[in-house]
Amino acid sequence: MKINGRHYRTIWRAEDGESVEIIDQTRLPHEFETATLRTLEDAGRAILTMQVRGAPLIGATAAYGVCLALQEDASDEAVDAAIAYLAKQRPTAVNLRWALDQMRKAIQNLPREERLAAAYKRAAEICDEDVETCRLIGTHGLKIIEEIASRKAPGEPVNILTHCNAGWIACVDWGTATAPIYMAHDKGIPVHVWVDETRPRNQGAALTAFELGAHGVPHTIIVDNAGGHLMQHGKVDVCIVGTDRVTANGDVANKIGTYLKALAAKDNNVPFYVALPHTTIDWTLNDGRIIPIEERPVDEVLKMPGRLADGTVVTVEIAAPGSPAGNPAFDVTPARLVTGLITERGICEATSDGLASLYSEKK
Numbered sequence: 001m002k003i004n005g006r007h008y009r010t011i012w013r014a015e016d017g018e019s020v021e022i023i024d025q026t027r028l029p030h031e032f033e034t035a036t037l038r039t040l041e042d043a044g045r046a047i048l049t050m051q052v053r054g055a056p057l058i059g060a061t062a063a064y065g066v067c068l069a070l071q072e073d074a075s076d077e078a079v080d081a082a083i084a085y086l087a088k089q090r091p092t093a094v095n096l097r098w099a100l101d102q103m104r105k106a107i108q109n110l111p112r113e114e115r116l117a118a119a120y121k122r123a124a125e126i127c128d129e130d131v132e133t134c135r136l137i138g139t140h141g142l143k144i145i146e147e148i149a150s151r152k153a154p155g156e157p158v159n160i161l162t163h164c165n166a167g168w169i170a171c172v173d174w175g176t177a178t179a180p181i182y183m184a185h186d187k188g189i190p191v192h193v194w195v196d197e198t199r200p201r202n203q204g205a206a207l208t209a210f211e212l213g214a215h216g217v218p219h220t221i222i223v224d225n226a227g228g229h230l231m232q233h234g235k236v237d238v239c240i241v242g243t244d245r246v247t248a249n250g251d252v253a254n255k256i257g258t259y260l261k262a263l264a265a266k267d268n269n270v271p272f273y274v275a276l277p278h279t280t281i282d283w284t285l286n287d288g289r290i291i292p293i294e295e296r297p298v299d300e301v302l303k304m305p306g307r308l309a310d311g312t313v314v315t316v317e318i319a320a321p322g323s324p325a326g327n328p329a330f331d332v333t334p335a336r337l338v339t340g341l342i343t344e345r346g347i348c349e350a351t352s353d354g355l356a357s358l359y360s361e362k363k
């Protein structure tokens, strides 16, 4: 999408052909900085420290991480070590495993001297495929927004609540939950987005608000605990969130707090949709309760970055020194609380049959 009128993807191969550029998301929204990944370790660190984050972008970064590793050593042992290293950086988003499996398939039967070119080719394809997949998610999700808009008074916006950042910044472009929003906005359908700030890393306040604002989409940042209240008072027409892993039976792992939004939506008869590409479906699991939930550093809870009036960006402590904290980064929303899954192939029920109806090859 565009930043200051210039189109960006979130990750791209540098002109030197042997490094990778990313948008450093730890600097947003106060500073727009790109960063260069030159080694496997740079890619692993970018994923772990969330310079890049969002399931599809984590996968794309890992794919390029394999390329950077191959530049040093294209042996079978080095490939295995690189894949194992990248796989352990973050446990919940299944796109990481999916992308690494794709890279292994692309190079494993090639002679060493052909592996690097094949790896860069596959990594580029993964990025291009993600852009098209998210665009298609947008076209299918747009129908939901259009149907709600048809029941509203002229000019009255469709009020959409989203949690965390499942935007173009979480992907290579377009986003998952935001793709239908951008398409509705660009089509002239009045929309307004309630943006959950999404403690503790504030991906909503720092990233979703940033990208919606850059595209001119009306939005309001709210504290995470306000969503239920807004739903009780009829101010939310639909919830659309992203996900890091959907099991074959439709259970949804997503940023911590998603489950509570789904409960509030169910209690207030607000449709709750989850937008996802096929790369986020874990066909090996039929129960969301066994999805690994990442425990992140407690400093993310105890400290918060911000900008002073003079523009200096600082980090402050928000609790008494020595306060203990816990930081589970994701929760699992049972399929029964999900109205539907918005995929690149269409919208389906959050059930095994629903997913099988769109992905018959996986039956």
Ligand SMILES: CSC[C@H]1O[C@H](OP(=O)(O)O)[C@H](O)[C@@H]1O
Pocket (backbone or CB within 6 Å): 053, 054, 055, 056, 163, 164, 165, 166, 167, 170, 171, 175, 176, 177, 203, 241, 242, 243, 244, 254, 255, 256, 329
């Ligand atoms: C389109 S995937 C977005 C998904 O990823 C986020 O997690 P994180 O920021 O920790 O990578 C969040 O769960 C979003 O819904």
